[in-house]
Amino acid sequence: MPKPTLRAALIAGAAIAAILAGSIPLIAPRMSPAVAQDTQAPAPETQDPAAPAVTETKPDPNQVVARVNGADVTRQEVLDSAADLPEQIRSQIDLVFPQLLNRYIGLKLLGDKGRAEDLANDPEVKKLMGEYETQAIRQVYVTRYLNKQVTEEAIKARYDKKLKDNPPPEEVRAAHILVKTEDEAKAIIEQLKGGGDFAAIAKEKSEDKGSGANGGELGWFTKDVMVKEFADAAFAMKPDEFSQTPVKSQFGYHVIKLEERRTQPAPSLDSQREQIRAELSEENVQTLVQNLRKEANVEILGPDGKPVEEQKPAEGQQ
Structure with missing residues (x-):
């Protein structure tokens, strides 16, 4: 097994401390699948490309890891018992395995004791x-x-x-020079008409220091993300054009240069597959339940035990 990273060790250490401190109960409360799925795993560690490759041998899930009153306990049984624990623990399973094994032994002893007292019946x-x-x-x-x-x-x-x-919407790549007054903007436009370098002027004169340091570059954007005056002017221009009159907005006066325009790349099917799967699953289950209710004899009773008129769910809702 590769040497654990510092981050992994810290996560595991916190989990071990929680187990030893008793903050993770032997019998965890039941969670619905929807709640359980909300738990997010920590981001995987990025391996150093310069580090030597390590071949990891996965432990045998059928390996006997303990015996309790003569009954074998396999590694898989311990792993299965951790299914109700937070993902932060399960993602570092080998680091906390000794603690999980002790936890499982406690679970088994409790279950065996209950069976001995005929609680199965x-x-x-x-x-x-x-x-x-x-x-x-x-x-x-x-x-x-x-x-x-x-x-x-x-x-x-x-x-x-x-x-x-x-x-996919249209988007443009543009740069701008922002100044405080209309006269300043007009002077810059004249300077550009005379062959001035847009990026150099932006670095020198733009009030927007963030983009100014990069020659006024704003990158790609769609029309809806910019203030209306700026967006209307930028999207009306052709590539390599700069605005011939100052563009006023709440921030000041802009001189805009349009560099490129394109249709925004469509998201790939792979990037949307799981989201669509979730949408279709929810829709299909809602439709299934609605159809089952139509076929069933469902009677809603009020606090007094008398039938009340059932409120029909709105279309598209369960």
Whole structure:
């Protein structure tokens, strides 16, 4: 295994400290899939390209890592028991494995003790098992349903529709020189007409020191991101033109040079695939539930136990 980075060690150290301090309970509260997915993993470390390549041998998940009262405990069982822990811990699993193993042993001892007291036949346990079973059935049903509905063809069709309905906007690359007065701007325009160097003048005279230091360069932008007066003037120009009259805005007077214009590159299907998959999944589940409710006999009762008229959800809502 490669030598852990300082950042990874610090994350793991915090996780270990939390486990040892008891802030990570043996029995974690249940989280819905939506909540669980909100947990973001830390950004992966960037490997030094000059560092020698290291071949990592992955541990065998079936390796027996402990025995509890004669029963084998495999590495995979320990990993599975960590599924309810934060991603920050699971992403550094090998660094915290000894602590997770001790945690699992505690879980196993608690479960074995409960079985020894015949809790498998306890009504409360059976009620919980029924709830878990319903949740598992629902999850498998929805997953299989979405596998049929949210296909690669459906994703591609939605992607094409998005591009058709929202074509990439035009954008321009421009530079500007910002001054306080109209007379200053007019003088600069005359200087440019006489062959003056736009970038050099911007560095010398522009009040916008950020772009001025770079010859007035503003980079690529769409019309909606600039103040109206500036955007209208810039998008009315042709490449290599500079404004013939000062452009006034709330910031002062601009002399604009248009360098290039193009249609903004469309986002690739790969970059949009997961977002579209999520959209289609949500839409399909909403439609499925709506159809099931139409076919079902659902009766809503008020606080007094009497039927009340059900409020129909708005179109497109569940």
